[in-house]
Amino acid sequence: MYNLFLRIILLRSPSSVFSHGFSKSLLKSLRFLSTSSETVSSPKSSSLASNVVQINNNRKAVISFFENHGFSESQIFDIVKKVPLILSVNPETLFPILLFFQSKAELGTVEKTVATIKRFPRILGWNLSVGPNIELLKQIGVPDSNISTYLQGQPKIFLTSSVRFKEIVERVTEMGFSPQRLQFLVAVFALRSMTKSSWDKKVEVYRKWGLSEEEIRLAFRRHPMCMAFSEDKTNGVMDFFVNKIGCQSSFVARKPSLLSFSLKKKILPRGYIYQVLLSKGLIKKHANIPMFVKISENRFVEKFINPHKEQIPGLLELYEQKLMDSRR
Incomplete structure (x- = not known):
């Protein structure tokens, strides 16, 4: 009472x-x-x-x-x-987690501790699960620096029941991720964000595009967040690269980080420039597609637009118009 x-x-x-x-x-x-x-x-x-x-x-x-x-x-x-x-x-219940933050969890400073609490205040009420979950990661060889990175940036990854967290860690290990690499925690974070039924639905999306079970697992190992995107986002990106650009679906499985870019604001405007250059014979088919998407805006204009201004008058204006359309 x-x-x-x-x-x-x-x-x-x-x-x-x-x-x-x-x-x-x-x-x-x-x-x-x-x-x-x-x-x-x-x-x-x-x-x-x-x-x-x-x-x-x-x-x-x-x-x-x-x-x-x-x-x-x-x-x-x-x-x-x-x-x-x-x-x-009760202040006595705060001491273990504060001690853990400042000495054991590598947050180190009061400033970083405050920042973590402000980012995800619920962590103060979950000290009973945070400690065991981090200890589990340490036991299997996850570096302190990687734990600190996620504790500061995505603390909610640790706010999971110890039983479920252990199941996720074991599953990630079985998939071939190395605990020594940051990618291991990225995979844990991705799996934590979805239920088994959600995972199965997203696997089915990739299957409909012709990917095998092994190709899907390969994509997840290379870029775990490829399974965290919505089904609409995945279908949109796959449709563009397979039906518009003419890539094999396995191409996206080998380059799953392409799924992390905005379809509307980056992939479609730059894809348009790719198709224009290809139609004029100024680039080879499927050449440098990842670079087309990944490089910075200034670098993209410098490398793919400026060299072709004379052959294609108004190319820069066309690209800028596509960018403006994407913001509407």
């Missing part, structure tokens, strides 16, 4: 603090929270009064905990504003 009461109070009260601003220190603002009539008005029982005291003491303890571990007022403010319910947490 106390925990429910506490959560109700905290869900309401942070807005009171933030609406009044933080012209004074964070602790003074929180002191306002403790005495605000909006938070609790005239407790009618000793039990209710006792709960209020416990809530206020807990808030002070949480703030003190962060201060004692090197967090500045502004950093504490950022965390409390992002995760108001942090004020309801």
